Every structure is written in structure tokens, then in C-alpha cells.
Amino acid sequence: xxxxxxxxSGHPVYTALRQVMLHLAREIxxxxxxxxxxxxxxxxxxxxxxxxxTPFKPERNNIYLTNTNLSCLESWKLLxxxxxxxxxxxxxxRGSRIDTLAKLFFRPFRGIPFVSLxxxxxxxxxxxxxxxxxxxxxxxxxxxAKKRSYVLYLGRLVDSKNPMLFLELARQFRNEKxxxxxxxxLAEKVAAIxxxxxxxxxxxxxxxxxxxxxxxxxxxxxxxPAFRDPIGFVVVExxxxxxxxxxxxxxxxxxxxxxxxxxxxxxxxEWVAKTQxxxxxxxxxxxxxxxxxxxxxxxxEDPYFRQAAGKLQLALKSRWPHLTNx
Numbered sequence: 062x063x064x065x066x067x068x069x070s071g072h073p074v075y076t077a078l079r080q081v082m083l084h085l086a087r088e089i090x091x092x093x094x095x096x097x098x099x100x101x102x103x104x105x106x107x108x109x110x111x112x113x114x115t116p117f118k119p120e121r122n123n124i125y126l127t128n129t130n131l132s133c134l135e136s137w138k139l140l141x142x143x144x145x146x147x148x149x150x151x152x153x154x155r156g157s158r159i160d161t162l163a164k165l166f167f168r169p170f171r172g173i174p175f176v177s178l179x180x181x182x183x184x185x186x187x188x189x190x191x192x193x194x195x196x197x198x199x200x201x202x203x204x205x206a207k208k209r210s211y212v213l214y215l216g217r218l219v220d221s222k223n224p225m226l227f228l229e230l231a232r233q234f235r236n237e238k239x240x241x242x243x244x245x246x247l248a249e250k251v252a253a254i255x256x257x258x259x260x261x262x263x264x265x266x267x268x269x270x271x272x273x274x275x276x277x278x279x280x281x282x283x284x285x286p287a288f289r290d291p292i293g294f295v296v297v298e299x300x301x302x303x304x305x306x307x308x309x310x311x312x313x314x315x316x317x318x319x320x321x322x323x324x325x326x327x328x329x330x331e332w333v334a335k336t337q338x339x340x341x342x343x344x345x346x347x348x349x350x351x352x353x354x355x356x357x358x359x360x361x362e363d364p365y366f367r368q369a370a371g372k373l374q375l376a377l378k379s380r381w382p383h384l385t386n387x
Contacts, residue, residue: 084370174376180316205302211238213280218245
């Protein structure tokens with residue numbers, strides 16, 4: 062948790078959660094939010110940005126923000142001592158047997174507020190009677206280019222991200238330009254195929270994050286074909302620039318996309334057909350990307366996040382009445 066949400070982390074997936082905690086810090090009187098991870102423990106004051114690392118000694122004047130109890134033993138210690146805590150979870154269905162086991166582990170935590178970043182995780186929590194608050198990963202809106210140049214892949218070049226499907230699309234649409242940004246164990250293979258096709262540019266290093274947003278803002282379409290990705294923040298980044306997205310249903314943020322922009326990662330024909338449909342009407346799909354970004358509360362400036370902080374405040378005070386308002 063410290064690695065992705067801590068004071069020295071700029072992890073964009075959790076920007077919205079940081080925003081919610083800032084709103085909460087203005088409403089509830091507590092000393093620190095304690096970020097609890099597997100290896101480290103950090104006390105962080107969201108009001109002053111003061112932070113320091115300390116041995117794990119729970120105190121009732123803190124609020125503990127922790128990873129799912131499936132992977133963080135400290136959450137069980139907090140539960141045993143009835144310390145104020147919020148669990149940030151990314152779990153969603155993996156199959157009946159595993160889900161049944163997960164539900165057994167979650168059961169003692171009913172009554173503890175959970176934060177979900179995707180709709181599928183939120184549904185899974187609600188199905189168990191867990192008080193889940195949906196906080197979508199969000200970012201600030203940027204202005205995309207009026208004239209777009211290429212179809213874009215942005216992610217690691219590894220089997221789980223399914224970059225070979227992107228290359229198959231490039232093979233099917235020879236008159237389109239394709240750009241791949243990423244590196245990984247398949248880089249050499251991807252580079253060889255890209256050279257053979259001639260319409261694919263592979264970029265393995267981008268110096269600044271601004272350069273990545275420049276690529277997103279100039280893309281006709283972002284393709285996210287991963288077999289499985291709990292979040293997939295690049296989907297939100299693309300929508301923020303009014304860039305249409307075609308994503309695998311194995312990607313968590315595909316929950317926020319229109320049905321016509323979601324495909325089976327194993328069905329190449331479906332990807333070809335849906336890519337063709339999007340590319341044939343870019344202006345309409347750019348408007349749909351902009352509408353989706355706002356409708357699904359993916360804009361960090363949306364008042365939704367202040368409302369989410371209000372829900373979290375009520376959940377915390379219901380369980381731990383000693384937490385008082387400012």
C-alpha cells in the first residue's frame with residue numbers, strides 16, 4: 062500500500078483515493094492515516110503531508126489504510142484490536158472454488174469499510190454483504206488532438222498483456238499506422254514482427270510521462286488486449302484525452318466502457334470487427350470517449366469523490382464512534 066499510495070509515490074491509479082482521503086481529513090479528526098503494506102509501515106498526515114516510518118504499533122487515533130486481508134497479515138491484527146481501518150481491494154471472480162475460499166477470508170471483515178476501484182470488485186463485495194465504496198481510478202482531463210494518426214498499444218510486452226493480438230490487428234489493417242510503447246520479454250519477437258509488417262512502430266523507452274500523454278492524445282484508438290489486469294489505468298488515461306478504447310473484458314477498467322468497446326481476448330475476429338467499426342467513425346467515437354469519461358466519474362475534478370469521502374466518513378464513524386468531526 063505504501064508503494065502505491067505513500068507520500069513518495071506518484072502512482073496514478075490511486076490519485077482518486079488520495080483525493081478522497083484529503084476530503085476525509087477535512088471532516089474527521091484523526092492523527093494520521095497509516096499506510097500498511099507487507100514490508101513497511103508509514104504514518105502519513107494528509108493535511109500537512111508529514112510522513113515518517115515507524116514500527117507497526119496500532120493506535121486508535123489513527124485510521125489504517127491497508128491492502129486486502131487476503132495479502133496483508135497486518136489487517137488481521139487491526140481487526141483483532143478493532144482499530145479504525147479501510148481495506149483497499151482489487152479482488153474479483155477467479156472461479157467458483159477460489160471465490161468460495163476468498164469469501165471465507167472476507168467474512169470476518171464484514172462491517173469494515175472496503176474501497177473498490179472497479180465495478181466488478183464492488184459487485185463481489187456487495188454480494189458478500191460487505192460495505193463497499195466504489196472509487197474509480199481517475200485523472201484530470203486533457204485535450205486530445207483533433208486529427209489522430211495511429212492505433213496505439215501502451216503496456217508491457219509480456220504474454221499476459223497479449224501484445225501479439227495487437228500485431229494481428231496491424232496485419233489486418235495494413236493501411237493504418239500502429240504504435241507500440243512498452244518493453245518486456247517479448248520485445249525481440251515483437252520487434253521482428255513489427256519490422257516484417259512495416260506499419261508498426263515500436264518504442265521501448267519514453268523519457269517523460271508527458272510524452273506518453275502526447276501519444277495518447279494523438280491516437281485514433283487505444284487497444285488494451287490483456288488476458289487479465291485487475292485495473293488497467295491506461296484505459297482511463299486514454300479516455301481523458303477523448304481517445305476511444307477497445308479493451309479485453311479481462312481488464313478491470315473495461316467495466317467503465319460501452320459494450321461495443323469490450324472484446325474477448327481470445328477472439329481475434331471480434332477485435333477485427335470492432336476495430337473496423339471504431340476506425341470508420343472516429344469523430345463519433347471520440348465524443349463517446351469524452352462522454353464515458355464524465356459519466357463514469359473518471360474525471361478527478363468530479364464532485365463524486367467528495368461524496369465518496371462522505372460515505373467513507375459515515376462508514377468509519379458507524380463502526381468507530383470515537384472518531385469525531387472537526
